[in-house]
Amino acid sequence: MTKNSSSKIKIPSTGSLQLDLGLVMFFVIVIALLVQLIFLGEDFLDGHLRERLKPPGYNGPQGGYHIFGTDQLGRDLFFRVMGGLPWSLGISGVAVICVAVIGTTIGLIGAWYENWIRTTVLLGVSAMIAMPFLVLALVVTALFERGFWTLSLTMGFIAWTAVSRVIYAEARGLLTREYVLAARLFGVSKWSILIFHILPGLRPTILVMAAFFFAVLLIIESALSFLGLGAPLNAPSWGNMLSDSRQYLVIAPWMMLVPAVTIVWSVISLNLIGDGIAELSRKRARAVEV
Amino acid sequence: MSDKNLDNQNPNPDYLLEAQDLKVTFRVPGGKKLHAVDKISLGVRPRETVGLVGESGSGKSTVALTLMRAHEPEGGKIIFGGQDITHLDQKGLMPIRKRLQIVFQDPYSSLDPRWSIRRVISEPLKAHRYGSRREINKRVEELLEQVGLPQDAADRVPSQFSGGQRQRIAVARSLALEPEAIIADEPVSALDVSIQAQIINLLRDLQDRLNIGLLVIAHDLALVHQISDRIIVMYLGEAVEEGPSDDLVGNPQHPYTVALLSATPIPEPGGDRKRIVLTGDPPSPIYRPKGCRFHPRCPIATERCTIEKPPYIEISKDRKVACWQAGEMDAPRDLWALKDVPLPEGVESAKK
Numbered sequence: 001m002t003k004n005s006s007s008k009i010k011i012p013s014t015g016s017l018q019l020d021l022g023l024v025m026f027f028v029i030v031i032a033l034l035v036q037l038i039f040l041g042e043d044f045l046d047g048h049l050r051e052r053l054k055p056p057g058y059n060g061p062q063g064g065y066h067i068f069g070t071d072q073l074g075r076d077l078f079f080r081v082m083g084g085l086p087w088s089l090g091i092s093g094v095a096v097i098c099v100a101v102i103g104t105t106i107g108l109i110g111a112w113y114e115n116w117i118r119t120t121v122l123l124g125v126s127a128m129i130a131m132p133f134l135v136l137a138l139v140v141t142a143l144f145e146r147g148f149w150t151l152s153l154t155m156g157f158i159a160w161t162a163v164s165r166v167i168y169a170e171a172r173g174l175l176t177r178e179y180v181l182a183a184r185l186f187g188v189s190k191w192s193i194l195i196f197h198i199l200p201g202l203r204p205t206i207l208v209m210a211a212f213f214f215a216v217l218l219i220i221e222s223a224l225s226f227l228g229l230g231a232p233l234n235a236p237s238w239g240n241m242l243s244d245s246r247q248y249l250v251i252a253p254w255m256m257l258v259p260a261v262t263i264v265w266s267v268i269s270l271n272l273i274g275d276g277i278a279e280l281s282r283k284r285a286r287a288v289e290v
Numbered sequence: 291m292s293d294k295n296l297d298n299q300n301p302n303p304d305y306l307l308e309a310q311d312l313k314v315t316f317r318v319p320g321g322k323k324l325h326a327v328d329k330i331s332l333g334v335r336p337r338e339t340v341g342l343v344g345e346s347g348s349g350k351s352t353v354a355l356t357l358m359r360a361h362e363p364e365g366g367k368i369i370f371g372g373q374d375i376t377h378l379d380q381k382g383l384m385p386i387r388k389r390l391q392i393v394f395q396d397p398y399s400s401l402d403p404r405w406s407i408r409r410v411i412s413e414p415l416k417a418h419r420y421g422s423r424r425e426i427n428k429r430v431e432e433l434l435e436q437v438g439l440p441q442d443a444a445d446r447v448p449s450q451f452s453g454g455q456r457q458r459i460a461v462a463r464s465l466a467l468e469p470e471a472i473i474a475d476e477p478v479s480a481l482d483v484s485i486q487a488q489i490i491n492l493l494r495d496l497q498d499r500l501n502i503g504l505l506v507i508a509h510d511l512a513l514v515h516q517i518s519d520r521i522i523v524m525y526l527g528e529a530v531e532e533g534p535s536d537d538l539v540g541n542p543q544h545p546y547t548v549a550l551l552s553a554t555p556i557p558e559p560g561g562d563r564k565r566i567v568l569t570g571d572p573p574s575p576i577y578r579p580k581g582c583r584f585h586p587r588c589p590i591a592t593e594r595c596t597i598e599k600p601p602y603i604e605i606s607k608d609r610k611v612a613c614w615q616a617g618e619m620d621a622p623r624d625l626w627a628l629k630d631v632p633l634p635e636g637v638e639s640a641k642k
Contacts, residue, residue, distance in 0.1 A: 179402045
């Protein structure tokens with residue numbers, strides 16, 4: 001895949017087309033995020049009421065050229081969608097780190113101990129899974145002040161259950177490998193075994209799960225914001241934008257399309273990355289077994 | 291009949307590694323007990339090779355893992371270098387782990403597929419704080435040479451090696467800390483026949499040079515006979531016969547040993563012998579037969595065998611057998627053929 005015979009330029013590739021595409025799509029998002037953080041000041045989100053609800057491509061005397069049009073307060077939708085990047089990506093990003101860390105830790109604890117600790121962990125996880133996620137998130141976010149950390153930590157502390165289940169199953173498989181037994185019988189400490197044998201073995205699984213959960217959490221964040229329980233009302237998170245667009249759906253459909261397409265773009269890129277990593281690790285596992 | 295064991299309860303000063311009346315049971319669903327190992331006694335002297343033979347499910351591997359303290363024995367003692375290690379905790383076991391090593395059956399599973407060979411071999415060295423990185427690297431090079439692998443093997447990963455080469459790597463790893471004894475749990479049964487001889491030669495050669503006590507566990511009596519000084523035959527968790535290698539193979543007393551021997555192929559074209567084919571599977575170690583454990587499959591079982599368990603008694607010097615009908619069954623005629631099984635062509639000895 002690394003060689004492209006027809007052209008002289010070598011296109012770098014990871015070996016998985018899905019992963020390549022996903023990374024390129026995600027790269028666009030990251031560039032936009034950097035541009036927003038570095039070059040755009042505070043006032044780019046300001047609206048100009050005379051230019052409200054203008055369609056994409058409108059060139060206004062005050063606000064200038066609006067490539068994606070404007071919303072009901074005359075705010076430029078392109079800048080607003082960029083302004084939403086730190087909110088939407090940041091919240092689900094922090095949440096996905098929580099999910100990966102908590103899920104892996106709990107899964108490993110359950111897999112490592114063969115006594116009552118395992119039973120407790122499994123029962124606890126099952127109990128958590130039994131609770132409806134969105135309702136739980138609604139309750140917690142309603143209890144606290146709306147904000148970045150409330151939302152991200154709430155999602156992170158609720159969504160790890162599925163990850164811990166997968167890690168548990170995977171780690172139990174790894175723990176039965178003879179090289180783990182060998183290490184133990186050579187006198188290698190259990191921490192060394194966990195860090196140098198088990199965790200590297202879990203790495204592909206953790207990466208795949210993280211990519212998928214990033215996408216899932218992005219949608220959940222939007223859903224919570226849409227329901228009015230996510231990011232603060234004035235924050236330009238994509239869910240808030242969708243929520244705003246509802247009233248103007250008929251006269252300004254671009255208000256809905258712009259954040260919706262952005263969400264779809266991000267989710268697809270993350271899913272492609274997840275699929276790509278899974279594909280690569282399957283290939284590699286085959287190579288290892290042969 | 292009282293089942294007085296003839297072993298004294300003090301550590302035998304001759305033995306480097308010794309098991310006394312070792313008993314291992316596992317709990318299975320339904321509150322039953324699985325008797326994996328039932329009162330096995332064995333000993334390995336320094337520089338001696340002992341073979342432990344039995345079919346699948348006879349408890350051989352459990353013996354190996356219990357000796358390594360991976361399973362907790364329900365009864366009996368494990369003695370290493372005169373020290374009772376049966377109940378040592380992990381910290382107390384550390385010096386023992388350095389002196390007693392294991393080689394596993396499957397070199398595809400016993401090496402971490404993500405690790406370089408250098409890292410694999412140096413793992414026990416690092417666990418026991420062998421020395422600086424340079425000293426460790428030097429030791430790895432030495433070990434690779436000892437097991438006949440090229441120096442550039444160190445920076446490759448296990449998937450780039452064949453099964454035989456991987457087993458050499460596993461052997462190198464077990465030699466790393468210069469152990470006094472190695473337990474080899476079915477060291478060749480996952481390998482091709484031609485490679486088996488290479489690994490067996492390697493073990494034999496290394497043992498000669500490095501003065502290691504070796505406990506080889508296998509299901510192939512002919513193979514164990516090639517390498518061992520003494521052989522112990524196991525059936526359903528119990529020892530049924532033991533003796534010096536040539537004597538046991540040339541003059542088997544227990545019908546099970548005879549059956550194992552008759553299952554060995556003859557390395558000559560057209561060669562054939564009267565086969566003693568055991569019918570049925572080995573009985574379940576959860577519901578074991580009464581009397582002699584072997585009687586349901588024994589071709590010469592009598593009434594007595596179904597009721598009374600034969601004691602494990604010494605019949606001559608170093609020979610022990612547990613059978614009411616010991617020696618009653620004819621050994622296959624052409625056993626001489628076993629004495630010197632030629633190596634397959636093209637197999638070179640692992641000598642330097």
